Amino acid sequence: MIQYNPTIKLSKLSVYKDGRSVYFSEFHSGVNIIRGQNSSGKTTILNFIAFVLGSENIPWNQEALICNQVFAELVLNDKLVTISREVSEKPMIPFRVYWGGMDSALAAPMTEWETYPFKRSADKLSFTQALFMVLNLAEARSDGASNITTHQILRMIYADQPSLHSPIFRDDNFDTALTRRTVGDYLCGFYNDKLYLSEIELRDLEKEREKLGAELKGIYTVLSKSGQVSDLNYLSQSIIEAEKTRDVTFSKLAELKAGRGVKNTDSEVEGVEAELRIKLNFAKSEFIKKKSKCQQLQIDIEDSYKFIKEINFRLESLKDSEVVRSNIGRLNFHVCPACLSELKNTPEENHCGLCQQHLNSDAVNNQLIRMRNELSIQLRESSNIIKVKSDELDRIKNEIPSLADNLSALEQQYYLHATYWSSQTEEEIEQCARKIGELDQEIKNLHDQQRLASTVNILSEKIEAIDFRISVIKSDITRLSFQEDVRKKESYALITDTLARLLKEDLPRQHEFENAKEVKISFEDNEIIVNGAKKFSESSTVVLRHLFHLSMLTASTKLSYMRFPRLLILDGIEDGGMELPRSYRLQEIIVNETRSYECDYQLIFATSQISPLLDNDELVVDRYYSENSKSLAIL
């Protein structure tokens, strides 16, 4: 049997009150008929099914409300999942999910179940999201960021009695035409998430493009008014030149400060000063080198101590490990760790008590000895390293005081000499410094202009990129819309043709049905129009409604891209004061139609008058309910 995805089937349903099962039944693929007298609890069962799948606003009756929990075992595509929900009139009750069949689910502790909330939130998946993931369904959005939930989907799957006059959807509070249209489009398989996202992206991009265009226009206006140049190349060139001049001036200044740029009259003084300078520089660098070597050694020694600490810790741990190893090995093994069954064989000497293999005790001991040795070697080496470095550290520490003395002596000498200052040098230094300041300011101005010019460039590039993306998205949208159109026409035609065909099989009662030629369906308006008419008698309305749902099911078994999960739940087959023969006929139309299906599906309906042709074990579920034997065994 082919299976189109998604397919949802109910395989077991169970209702508990005070820890006791008051209802249990198994369901099969294909048609499932629930039968019983009026008020014997048929609708209650259908309500439980819809509730556990995610429907809200269920009009519970007294008997249902005193029950505590519903459990349902579902087959989602080909996976078995068990869902549980607490029975309550409160809205948005969370769902408990067990990823497996009902038998293991009921035996498993609560901690093996997962709890999913009704609503989605930033850090938790909602029940709908989890279910969609298992069914491999894409998420769907309608405008205003409200999402399609299982509750919405069930509005088309479950035709309940209170919504008798609503041909397509189960009644709901806060219902909008947009939601109805989106659900309808989604289930028919032609809501395309990618198309929706592309349309949103296009809208955002066009907004962005407009904003950037205005920004660019503004900048051009400012530039032209201020007479500034916006040529990047020219600006870069000017900056380079200004920086070159500045560098030259700076080196002149440095030279002046070093005392070499000015003509010196006393060459003897200059010679002594130069010598002092050289000695001073050397002493400074020696001092700094020794100090940093000191620090480095201290860090290394500290680190080695930490390493040794860790090695010792591991040697101790090895002792603990050895004690366990030698003691446990002597115990007898009672139980297999994999399957927990008792071990009966007594092992031979030198053989493993568990796997019976010959023990090479030498290998184990060798490994331990090797590890112990390795750790000891590391320990010895690290201790040596510490010793060597400590000695070096002490040596260097000894040298430092004398270096410091030498350095400060030289500094004093140099200071005395340096007070021999030339005023000519002072003047030239001042001039250079001023020139450098001017050049710095000019360079800053040029950089500002450069920034503006590059902003213009960046904006232009951005606009170009956006224009390109916009054209790509527009062609995507055209392509996807076309594909959507094709599917729309195909599925719509199939559903309406099937409905027209099925209406003709009804007993000759409603004129428009007998000659059904033109059938129009609107999800948005929640209307079905046959041969131009939308108002019919009560009983004909019921027939029309159920045959519409049947047509959806038929179409979903023929078109693999439809997201209708090949599941239908119908209540009130005989409502609206329908004649008995007409109700029988309706049931027979349903069963005959499903006989032609070539893929996996499930159709559950409830009736108080089952057609005699259909009252056989293959189709019915559980027993016939009556006033003394209701569906829920409460007492």
Added chain:
Amino acid sequence: MLIYHPAYDAYHCMFRLIFILSKLSDVEIEKVKIIDFYLAFPSAIAEADLPRGGSKIKKAAKLVENEYHGPMNIKRAFHDMSGIQDTGVGFLLTSNLIDIAKYKKGLLSINDLDVPDQIMDRVKLFDKQFDGLYCAIVDCLSNISLYGYKGLKHRTGLAEYRYDTV
């Protein structure tokens, strides 16, 4: 380069499990794994969200901290230890040192009389190490329930807690 580390030694793991179960009984397996992780890497407790009184343990753990001990990455280390912890538990089961019926229900509990004396002597030494730091860790974590919001899994960040049915 050191080749032996007690966190990845199944026998040392058994030793730590015996230590933990000598103080606690009927504990969930996952809880024991988490406590064992912090015995192997006490410095990691600084990252956990502990209830009142937890700051003392964090300070004590900081004193013991050593870069050469690890872990390099807390979540990675916990994940790597899982297999070794399973082996350790399996070994305790097969030696009949822990109760099998309780294990089947997901709880660990030691069969007191069967643990060899040599091991219990070492356990006593372990108890006194680092001024009773290990003891304090076991005490503090055992009082936090495992599941749900602000449960042990949430506070330590070592396992998924959001879909717990509590």
